[in-house]
Amino acid sequence: MITEIIKDSLKENLKELGINALTDQISLERPANREHGDWSSNIALVTAKNAGRQARELAEEIVNSLIADLPDGVTEVTVAGPGFINFRISAELSYEILLAVLEKESSYGSSDIGSGKQVNVEFVSANPTGPLHAGHARGACYGDAIGNLLEYVGYSVHREFYMNDRGLQMAAFGRSLEARKNNESPPEDGYGGEYVSEWAKEMPENLSLEEIIAWGCEFAKNDQQETLSQLGIYFDTWFSEKSMIDNGEIGRVLANLAEKGMAYEKDGATWLSSVEFGDDKDRVLIKSDGEYTYLTPDVAYHRNKFERSDWLINVWGADHHGYIARMKAAMQALGYDSDALTVQVTQLVKLLRAGEEVKLSKRQGDIIELRSIIEEIGADATRFMYLLQSVDSKQTFDLELAASQAMDNPVYYVQMAHARLCSIERNAAENGFDFKILPIDELGVLVHQREMEIIRGLEILPETIDLAARELAPHKIVTWVREFANSVHGFHHDCYVIGDGISEKLTNARLNLVVASRQGLKVGLDLLGVSAPNKM
């Protein structure tokens, strides 16, 4: 890697000059302004004070030393601004990037950072009491995308859905189904949604309440599974909360906590000493009426996951953030490393339709089903829109915009770029140009600013993937894909691949660029789970 060569060279020169610098502090960054060079080091600025020198003067000294023996691949070193050292890289290295993409194709930018590690990503985990609604969509798209990212950097990823298939809400759901079956209104604390009536019609006659609950749970699961499959989301495990009651797992966890002295009795209830591990207050595990709280099975569940994984990721909605401290505390109480549990919180999404807010209210039953969003804007747009922004930010988007086949819709903009690249390839084939990977010296005709922009985009894809995976931030891939699409459209506009004024040599070289671009863009879209159409 060129960055390593430069760093080593910097270290060597600093040493020779007798400058006492913390050489592990040497970092290279890409200057925001391209005219400053390809890479930039702030080492002179960082060390100037310690060395008792002026940064600019120090930088000049270092540069003079570097120039005496330029590192391989570096064509120019200059001092700029307050004391930055800027490096310019030979064009040859740019063409190597193209060859790297063409060689690796759909694995370009992948790595083995997570090799040998099992990560469990739990997301959606909606109650099996109804269809998935708009509120579940962000977590669904996000969880799946980080799964893709982590797989791409080498982790063994397990996607998991936790079903709260027991407890008060299931009883309420069962009674609601029963009431609707008998053409009655659902109970006060029940589920009023219209879907309950429709589902009840499908339900067999004369079931006991217990059977109704089991039937409803299964029906809801199938319904949710079907909706998720429309988005291309599939889980390795649908984990049943109820199963942990049936097999005694919850009982064992409670016994385990008691053994470790982490649980105690008070006021007729059993409490978890979560304060010991940083929670605000101790939490109830078993209520005075003998029922478990929501926390108890969930603790057992997380222990179960820890037994099978090195790293747990939970994707939770903003309304569950207060729950993080107690879950981490519970895991510590059981002897696990709470840092191995990462909870990613997604902020709320406000939906608009033609500028008007679309209200969500589960209590009223007038939910917006996720299914209907997918029908309205399509699976690709659904995924893309929900992944557009950091999950740390509240999000607002307009369904009408997302569905529009217009230039203000970023999904179409990006997909169109891919389709155009495919179109060029088809056109080349029709005109008798067979694509073949060219040797580096034949790529030297690629000098147009648009071409260099594309190569630059491909160059930063691996580090973008790396960063996105490390930060569990798929929106960074979205940003890359949008910027890269912009470069592609510019190239398409300014650089004809096939035509009267284009030499055969240039056509072949540009074809290399086109194929590499198509492959790179496809890598990005695949990570997002958005399709890359060949034509539109």
Add this chain to the structure above:
RNA sequence: GCCCUCGUAGCUCAGUAGGAUAGAGCGACCGCCUCCUAAGCGGUAGGCCACAGGUUCGAUUCCUGUCGAGGGCGCCA
């Protein structure tokens, strides 16, 4: 009252392990099709990066506080 996330262009949002002149899309205005998809490309206008302090050679980025938005603070799930 305490905790979490956020506050960047008219709108929707990127950017920040501290770096040089803060970006994109949309909207507004002005250009560009005899040629691979005009579902496109280019240009102009538009910013006290919420506010006030602090740390630093350097702060939109880190720290503290204030204001504002949303979400949590149950023997609900």
